[in-house]
Each structure stands twice: as C-alpha cells, then as structure tokens.
Amino acid sequence: MTQEVSKKPMDAIMALCKRRGFIYQASEIYGGINGFWDYGPMGAQLKKNLRDAWWQDMILRPCWGRNGPNGRPVRNVGLETCVIQHPKVWEASGHVGGFNDPMVDDKETKGRYRYDHVMVFVPENGDPGDKPVFAYVGDQPSEAKQKKKAEKTFGAVKSVALSTIPQPWTRVIGPEAEKPGTLTEPRMFNLMFDTIPGAIRDEANKAYLRPETAQGVFVQFKNVVDTTRVKIPFGIGNTGRSFRNEVTPRNFTFRSREFEQAELEFFCHPSESLEWYKFWRDFRMEWWKEIGLAGENLILREHEKDELSHYSLGTSDVEYRFPFTSPGFGELEGIAHRGDYDLTQHQKVSGAKLDFFDTDRGEILPNGGKKGERYLPHCIEPAAGLDRGALALICEGYTRDDSRASPEFLKLHPRVAPIKAAVFPLVAKDGMPEVAEKLHAELNDKFWKLGGIEMDEKQSIGKRYARMDEIGTPFCITIDGDTMSQQIVTIRDRDTAQQQKVSLDKVGAFLSEKLGV
RNA sequence: GCGGGUGUAGCUCAGUGGUAGAGCGUCAGCCUUCCAAGCUGAAUGUCGGGGGUUCAAAUCCCCUCGCCCGCUCCA
Structure with a gap:
C-alpha cells in the first residue's frame, strides 16, 4: 500500500528531474557511482537560488530584519572554510575517535560501544557452562551492576575482553541489556573519506574530507572575534560541500555521499542560550515555509531526551514528508543546542584560548562602564541540507492534474x-x-x-x-x-x-x- | 550488510535465440490568434558493463555496476 502511494510519484519526479535537466546521475555514462548526483542547468540554478536565499536571510539580513529574543537585531557574519582541515580538528570534534573504531551495537538497548572497551565477567575457571556471561564497560555504571549479577550466578568471577570470547555472542548479555545474545558483531564505521595531501604519498599525512561544515566555524571562531568587531550574541554562517561515507546511500539525492550544507553557529551567553535555541528553531521552521514548503508535509520535531547527544540541551529537526519517507518524515535541517561542547573540545585539543571577553556584562564600575565577563559561549546550530532542501522543493512543487x-x-x-x-x-x-x-x-x-x-x-x-x-x-x-x-x-x-x-x-x-x- | 525488483532512444515502454522498435518528447519546415493541436521530414541506441554458450545473444549462463523497494544503518 505504502509502496503504491509513495513509489509512483517518486518515479515520476525522478523522470522529470532527468528529462528537464534538474538532476542527473553522476558519471552516468560510466554506469554511475553510488551516492553521487549532479545537477543539470535547472537544478544548478534552483539550488543556487536556495543557497542564496539562505545566505540573504541568515547573513545579509538575518531573520528578515527581525529582532532576536534580546530585543536587538540579529547579527550574523559569513565564513568559508576548507573541506580539508587539520586532522586534529576531527579528533577534537569526536568524529575520528567515535567512528573509526570497530563498534558493537546492542540490538536490545540500541546502545553502541567501542569493541575494544567492552569487557566481560566470566567465572574464575573461565567456563560458564550454559549460563550467560555479563558484558560491561569499565568505569561505567554497568561495571558494578554486571559484576553483582555475575557473582550471583558464578560466585568468583574474573574479567576478560569481549574479543577473547568466540562469536556469535549468543550467551553474552550486553552492558545495559536484560537478555543475552543482543550484541552485534563488531563493525568498522569508516564514515569519513580520507585523502593524503602532499605529492608524495605517505599514510602519516592522512587528512579527512569534512563530514560537516560546522567545525570550520569553531576552528576560526577566535579569528572572527578578533578581526571583525562582532559581539556576542552573534552567529557565523558557513556553506559548502561535506562528505560522508553513508552506509546505505538511498532515496535519490536524499542520502548522498557528497552533499552541501548551510550551517549557522550562533554564539551566545549560556544564560540566554535556551531562548536563542527556541528562537532559531522557530525561525528556521518559518523560513522553510516561506520559500515554498508551506503544506502539511513539513513538521518541526523536538527530539526526545534519549535522542539527545550527551552535551545537548535540546535538538529539533525540520522534517519533510518525502514520497519515499511517507507516511514518515526525513530530516531537512537540525537545530541543535550544542552548549560549549565544541569550543571546549577545540580549546582542549589545540591549546588555544577560545573564551570570549564580554564587555557588556559584569558589575557596573564607578565610571559607568562594566567590568566585563569572560566565558566560553554556548552555541546554537541550525544546520540545513541544501540538497535535501532542493529535493523537498521539487517534491512539494510536483503536481499532477490530468484535467490540464x-x-x-x-x-x-x-x-x-x-x-x-x-x-x-x-x-x-x-x-x-x-x-x-x-x-x-x-x-x-x-x-x-x-x-x-x-x-x-x-x-x-x-x-x-x-x-x-x-x-x-x-x-x-x-x-x-x-x-x-x-x-x-x-x-x-x-x-x-x-x-x-x-x-x-x-x-x-x-x-x-x-x-x- | 541481507532480501526482493529492475536496467532497451531524452522520457514511458514493447521486443524470450535470427535485420533493434513504438508512443511521447527533441530538431527543421509548413500551418497556427492561447494551452503537449495539425501536416511533412529528420536526428538520436556501448540493448547498464564484462565474460561465456551458440553459426547467430537485448533474449540463455556466470560475474559485475547502477537505480528502486523492504529490513539494517544513520556520527
């Protein structure tokens, strides 16, 4: 049923995109390449118009000239950073550490663990018989909990690495799980593309193609502050290509391996961050409506607590009901409250001081000025996918009326x-x-x-x-x-x-x- | 990653071992005073790719690539 409803319009839309020069398969005459798409003359202009609209409404005249929650005009500046950054950028951001290692997933709890971090309590003699054994992660609550259970089952226990237990792990109970056998085999997540700058190929020089434009902003935050007279609160916008080795490129251009983002990192005082988060969330939803996604296919979805990153105080998605996601929705833009996570990380890894001296804060001095306050700003990030936006505009605009x-x-x-x-x-x-x-x-x-x-x-x-x-x-x-x-x-x-x-x-x-x- | 489907002209598709086709679109000319109209003509094919079987392969076999769908994944 869903197939009937969703497949046909999408086929017609894809045919129109090809026929009229909106979207072509990349390298089509060579058989195409999975996860890459080119824009024809019409598509290139459509996407450019969308990118321009974003830049105009976010950087040149933010929020259509509207005031922010502080009662003053919103101020944003533009930036354009490189696809290739110092490899340490991605270490600091967590992209290297989190996704280059083999991971095991727990199908029961949806937890994900680094394979080499998972330990298991087994009986002292090493032979559990037909009883289950108990996995845990060191220094996590699961360690004490699982140890207690293991001791109740076996008496004296010892700890071994998960990797020493032969697969499949049908008798292993995951760190937070109740039932045994829910851990998947370890899988390598190689989600960043890498490349080697330098004419002589040397693995030691490995660098990555950025998986998001946001980090370029954090890395240049200090330069922007030092050179452009901006004062908090303000935002820095960055658009450009990003690259992710998607596990399954699918659904036309929706999940491409090369794609374009339009991201704003908006910096503000921690005490005002929640207001700004709500402000951007609501404005971004309004913006998408304004440029043509006015119908019922667009929703704003606030993330549940358990969906949030550990550092995030709130995240919402602007989602569109594409023919291929219907009756569900697909993400067009995520608006995330990132706290001071990124600046903290880059400060730590680079050693540079990234805090901001705010002369509009602090106690009033005898001369009428303010003492100032030094702090690490919090960041609100509205991050839009331009290819997804363009696709949504095409899907929303596509109309069939046989009476015409x-x-x-x-x-x-x-x-x-x-x-x-x-x-x-x-x-x-x-x-x-x-x-x-x-x-x-x-x-x-x-x-x-x-x-x-x-x-x-x-x-x-x-x-x-x-x-x-x-x-x-x-x-x-x-x-x-x-x-x-x-x-x-x-x-x-x-x-x-x-x-x-x-x-x-x-x-x-x-x-x-x-x-x- | 697993399973299913599919791939022939720009698009939609027919063609089950014997000369690659149709409709639409495109282009040119004529015609035409408002909605893919009409007439005449033309161009356009690695039949997804590679290998095999055969006198002969779009068609049969093997491998492979892309796309679509369902699971899975989704920093």
Missing part, C-alpha cells in the same frame, strides 16, 4: 524557480516575434541576476506553456493581437493557468512585484 493540458507541473516559489518568466509571441508572424524579442531583452536586463528570462517562439503555444510548467516557471508573457493593437500583453499564471491582461510597459513592474524585488 499540461498535467505535470512544478509549483516552485518564484524566489527559487530557476526560470522566472518566459516571453512568447503567440504566433511567429505579424511582427509579434520582434515585439517579444524586445520585451525579452528588456526583462533580461532587469532580472538576469535573479534567474533566467526565456524567450520561445517555436511550436504551438500549448507546448511552450507545458515546457515552462515542467520547470516551474511562474509566469509566461504572451505577445498577441492585443499587444500589436493596444500594447497589452497576456500574462499566464503557472498554477492556475489563469490569464490576465497587463500593459506592455507595466510588465517589468508586474514581475518586480511578483519576484519581490
């Missing part, structure tokens, strides 16, 4: 539509092409920075409308008999196919209003 002459169309918001408008002579004669060409040139001069303005005089008017519908062009402007006699054009709306008459010299103003410029 052009049944398939993309209802893209004018701000993100790759082509903003098209000019057609109704017929290629009677002087119409010349007028159309003139209008096209005029509109192009005015709007080229926003996206394409097209001109098409080939074939029937119906086909031209249909083509524009499929790539989501919001407006088609037709030069017809009325234009020739009265200087009036016909503008057709993509979504309703309704037409309205507009004076030829007002077309620019009409588009300006509709495109919000």
Whole structure:
C-alpha cells in the first residue's frame, strides 16, 4: 500500500528531474557511482537560488530584519572554510575517535560501544557452562551492576575482553541489556573519506574530507572575534560541500555521499542560550515555509531526551514528508543546542584560548562602564541540507492534474524557480516575434541576476506553456493581437493557468512585484 | 550488510535465440490568434558493463555496476 502511494510519484519526479535537466546521475555514462548526483542547468540554478536565499536571510539580513529574543537585531557574519582541515580538528570534534573504531551495537538497548572497551565477567575457571556471561564497560555504571549479577550466578568471577570470547555472542548479555545474545558483531564505521595531501604519498599525512561544515566555524571562531568587531550574541554562517561515507546511500539525492550544507553557529551567553535555541528553531521552521514548503508535509520535531547527544540541551529537526519517507518524515535541517561542547573540545585539543571577553556584562564600575565577563559561549546550530532542501522543493512543487493540458507541473516559489518568466509571441508572424524579442531583452536586463528570462517562439503555444510548467516557471508573457493593437500583453499564471491582461510597459513592474524585488 | 525488483532512444515502454522498435518528447519546415493541436521530414541506441554458450545473444549462463523497494544503518 505504502509502496503504491509513495513509489509512483517518486518515479515520476525522478523522470522529470532527468528529462528537464534538474538532476542527473553522476558519471552516468560510466554506469554511475553510488551516492553521487549532479545537477543539470535547472537544478544548478534552483539550488543556487536556495543557497542564496539562505545566505540573504541568515547573513545579509538575518531573520528578515527581525529582532532576536534580546530585543536587538540579529547579527550574523559569513565564513568559508576548507573541506580539508587539520586532522586534529576531527579528533577534537569526536568524529575520528567515535567512528573509526570497530563498534558493537546492542540490538536490545540500541546502545553502541567501542569493541575494544567492552569487557566481560566470566567465572574464575573461565567456563560458564550454559549460563550467560555479563558484558560491561569499565568505569561505567554497568561495571558494578554486571559484576553483582555475575557473582550471583558464578560466585568468583574474573574479567576478560569481549574479543577473547568466540562469536556469535549468543550467551553474552550486553552492558545495559536484560537478555543475552543482543550484541552485534563488531563493525568498522569508516564514515569519513580520507585523502593524503602532499605529492608524495605517505599514510602519516592522512587528512579527512569534512563530514560537516560546522567545525570550520569553531576552528576560526577566535579569528572572527578578533578581526571583525562582532559581539556576542552573534552567529557565523558557513556553506559548502561535506562528505560522508553513508552506509546505505538511498532515496535519490536524499542520502548522498557528497552533499552541501548551510550551517549557522550562533554564539551566545549560556544564560540566554535556551531562548536563542527556541528562537532559531522557530525561525528556521518559518523560513522553510516561506520559500515554498508551506503544506502539511513539513513538521518541526523536538527530539526526545534519549535522542539527545550527551552535551545537548535540546535538538529539533525540520522534517519533510518525502514520497519515499511517507507516511514518515526525513530530516531537512537540525537545530541543535550544542552548549560549549565544541569550543571546549577545540580549546582542549589545540591549546588555544577560545573564551570570549564580554564587555557588556559584569558589575557596573564607578565610571559607568562594566567590568566585563569572560566565558566560553554556548552555541546554537541550525544546520540545513541544501540538497535535501532542493529535493523537498521539487517534491512539494510536483503536481499532477490530468484535467490540464499540461498535467505535470512544478509549483516552485518564484524566489527559487530557476526560470522566472518566459516571453512568447503567440504566433511567429505579424511582427509579434520582434515585439517579444524586445520585451525579452528588456526583462533580461532587469532580472538576469535573479534567474533566467526565456524567450520561445517555436511550436504551438500549448507546448511552450507545458515546457515552462515542467520547470516551474511562474509566469509566461504572451505577445498577441492585443499587444500589436493596444500594447497589452497576456500574462499566464503557472498554477492556475489563469490569464490576465497587463500593459506592455507595466510588465517589468508586474514581475518586480511578483519576484519581490 | 541481507532480501526482493529492475536496467532497451531524452522520457514511458514493447521486443524470450535470427535485420533493434513504438508512443511521447527533441530538431527543421509548413500551418497556427492561447494551452503537449495539425501536416511533412529528420536526428538520436556501448540493448547498464564484462565474460561465456551458440553459426547467430537485448533474449540463455556466470560475474559485475547502477537505480528502486523492504529490513539494517544513520556520527
């Protein structure tokens, strides 16, 4: 049932993406490569428009000029950091330590442990017979708990490494588990791509392709503070490619191994961090609605306590109901309260001082100034996936209406539509092409920075409308008999196919209003 | 990672051992005063890839890659 509902629209969407130049498989003529996708002319512009919209609404004019919870305008600055960073960056962030080692999962408790950290209590003589043995992690609550249980079962016990027990571990009870046999075999999680900078190949120089853009911000936090007169609270935005060796690339571009992120790290005083977290969570949800995901397919989901990272005070996801996740949802953006975890880590690993001296805080001095306060800021991170965003815009916009002459169309918001408008002579004669060409040139001069303005005089008017519908062009402007006699054009709306008459010299103003410029 | 499905023109697909096809789209010309209309013509194929069987393979066999679905995974 779900298959029937979800599969067909996705197939049609993927066919349209290919047919009209939105998304191609990477290296297609060589058979494709798992987890990588390219954008065609339409897709490249769509994604660029989305990225620009993010940058405009987050960096150039944050939150549409709105005030933050402190009653002042929100201030953010931009940054662009390298895909390749010093390998220690990923040690500090926890990406190397956590995911390059073999891990065992507990299917019962969903716990995950480093294979080499898991120990097991077995009887002193080493032979448990047909009784279960008790796994634990040293210095964790599981150690005492499991020891007690083991002693109750066997009397005297000793401790051995999990690796000394032959697999499968059908009699091993996981550290937090109740039943035996729920630990999986150890698996290597090699989720970061690596590479070797330097002309001479030497494993010792191994570096990683970043799995997220965020760390570049933390690493440059001090430079930004020292050189740009920013004061807390403020944010640093960073967009760009990231790379993850996804276990299972799946669902079109949704889980790609190379993808683009748009992340903001917003730094604030610990006492205000919860307010800022809520502020960003709500704004980001509103933003996605504003650029076209206004329907019921978009939700904001607050993470449960047990989903949170150990350092996080709160995380929510903006999620979209894609055809392939339906009736469930897939993550578009995560808004995380990261506390001071990252700055603390980088401070520790690098040895650099990353705290902030806040001259707006502290007790008031006799001269009227403030004493200041030195602290490590807390960070709120709205981290969006641009490829997922673009895919969501396409899925949300994809509409099929068999009562129309052009049944398939993309209802893209004018701000993100790759082509903003098209000019057609109704017929290629009677002087119409010349007028159309003139209008096209005029509109192009005015709007080229926003996206394409097209001109098409080939074939029937119906086909031209249909083509524009499929790539989501919001407006088609037709030069017809009325234009020739009265200087009036016909503008057709993509979504309703309704037409309205507009004076030829007002077309620019009409588009300006509709495109919000 | 496991299991199922699938791969032939830009798209949708037919073609079960004997000359690679259709519809749509695309392009050109004609026609055309508002919705993939009509007429004429044209271009476009590593039949996913490699190997094998055969006089002959899109078709049979083996291997492999991609995509889709379900589990799994998801820092």
